[in-house]
Structure formats: C-alpha cells, structure tokens
Amino acid sequence: MTVTFSAPRLETERLILRAPEIGDQDVHAAFFMSERAKFVGGPTTAERAWRLLALEVGHWVLRGFGRWALEEKATGKFVGIVGNYHPVGFPEDELGWDLFDGATGKGYATEAALAARAYAYDTLGWTTLTSMIDPANTASAAVATRLGAAYDYDFTHEHFGPVQIWRHPGPDTAQRPTYYRSLP
C-alpha cells in the first residue's frame, strides 16, 4: 500500500506555488549554502541544505500544510519558497518567505505571501499568523510591513538565535491578493 499526500497548487499573477521537487535541489542548496542565507540560518553545510529541502516536503506530510516552491510563470524558474510553516521550535504558526538570487526586488515575496496567507485564513481557517525575522534583515521586515504585519515580541530560536516575531493582521482585516486561485 502506498500512501500519498498532496499540496494544493496555487497560481498568482506571476507565480505558480507548488510542492518542492527533487529538481529544486541545486538552486535551493546554492541559496542556503551562500552568504545570502545569513538571515535564515545560513550559510549551511550541504547536509543541512538537503535536510532543509526534504523537510519542506515532510512538513506537508506531517502537518498537512507547508511551504510552496515558487515558480516564475514567465521562465519556469524556481525562485523561492513561501508558505505556512510550523517546524518544531517555532513559537507559533508562521508565514515564511525565502527568495533566491535574482528574484528579490520584484515583489514576489509579497505576492506569494498574500496568497499563502489567504490560503491559511480562508481555506485552513487559521485566526492568526506570525513571521520570524532576524533583527538585521531589513528586506524581510519591509516585506512584513507591506503585508500589514507589525513587530510583536522577541524570541530566541535554537538555531537562529535572537529573532523578532512579527504578527500579521487577522482574517477580518488582512489584505487579500488581487488574484489567486487553486489549480487543478
């Protein structure tokens, strides 16, 4: 007997949100093993990078929700990871985003996070969401601010060290994406 699980495929204006796949490995590892990952626990070893990618998939199986790989519709390129995340060691359910080299500055994190947040509130029925942000990560704080989130409290994470927890507006007031839908 084989057991299968599925992650929904979502579409936004410029992105497809889909389950991470083995073909994502090189791009994912290149990011997490580089200095660019310094605010999200990196640079990591190859071993940890592999486990981080496999964890993204295992998270869907174990928790029934997770983060999506972002595919740029125009190019088909894997440009980042965004979604609803709760690894053990995080204080609350979180909305997380990691955008890879060349994919920042285009509003992709905001576009995908709006869809992931709408999915959490309107499909999963969640009532609140947080984002864990390194105090020095001004780019990520700017995304959180654009999403309407605000600093809530400090937290010390086992691997990341001291971080800030930002809280998103709840389901009643959170901005929804201009366009997003589930794909068959």
Add this chain to the structure above:
Amino acid sequence: MTAAPTLHTDRLTLRHHRLEDFEPMATHFATDWAQYMGGPLGQEKMWLWLAAEVGSWSLLGHGSWAVDLTATGETIGQVGINKPVHFPEVEIGWLLYPGFEGHGYAFEAATAARAWAFENGHDTLVSYIDPPNARSIALAERLGAVLDKDADKPDPDDLVYRHNRRAA
C-alpha cells in the same frame, strides 16, 4: 507526494511517520542513547532530521518508516533507507527505543526494509556504523552484511557494512 508504504512482518508493522512520532523520538534523541546516531540532538535538529526523512519519500522514492509492534500498536523504533546528500551511497539504518532490544525486532524490521529496497531498484545498500556500536555491528553481521573497507563514507571513523541483493 508519496509517503512510506506499509509493510508487515510476523510481529511488526512498518508505516509512514506521523506527527505524534516526534515527541518520543525527540525524548530519546536528547539523551546519550543517541550517541551512535549523531546525537544527542536538540528539538530543532530532530525535527529537521525526521521531517527530512519523511520528505525523502517524495524526493528520492525511499526514506524512513516508524516501526510498531503489531499486537499492541506501540512504536518501538525506526528503520530507514536514506541518502542525505553527504552519504556516498544509500544507507539502511535502524534504531530501537530503550527497552525493546534483545527480541530480534531490529533484525525483523531491517530484513523487511532491505527486501523492499531490493524489490524496488536497489542492488546494494550500506550501513554506516560507529565502531563502538557493538550491538549494531552484530546486527549487520546477522543480516549477512559484510565489512567493506574500500567504501567511501560520510565520517572517516565509520565502519561500512555492505548488503548485496544477491547475497540476501
């Protein structure tokens, strides 16, 4: 996404991991019991390891199973066919929680997992074992695995025991 297929042996059920497997596993891995398995591990790393071995089924087509006593439903350990990127080859690994050793359960679980791997495209597997882990060495030998002194290994101190399909 794919999860582990359910396998049955005389006394055991090998099944895909569920969220409730985490707490008991983390409790054991936080102690010196885990010294030959990369431990002791904190919660963050334990989640990374477990969730990755679950995700491995979708990414690579193999990964870890939780091992239950069929009669009672009690979870007694884990067996896995894994290849994290730093392993030169696909490994079969096993662990039993404290108190369940000495009944042949690890042998039974590893035999089933290995048979599954040999039926699903693998011709050879290795087990990386810490030299002082006499219990695991004894099990590898009981399984018919042979010490391979020439094999690449993730840690220079590891012993590499090789399982070949034709010999099993």
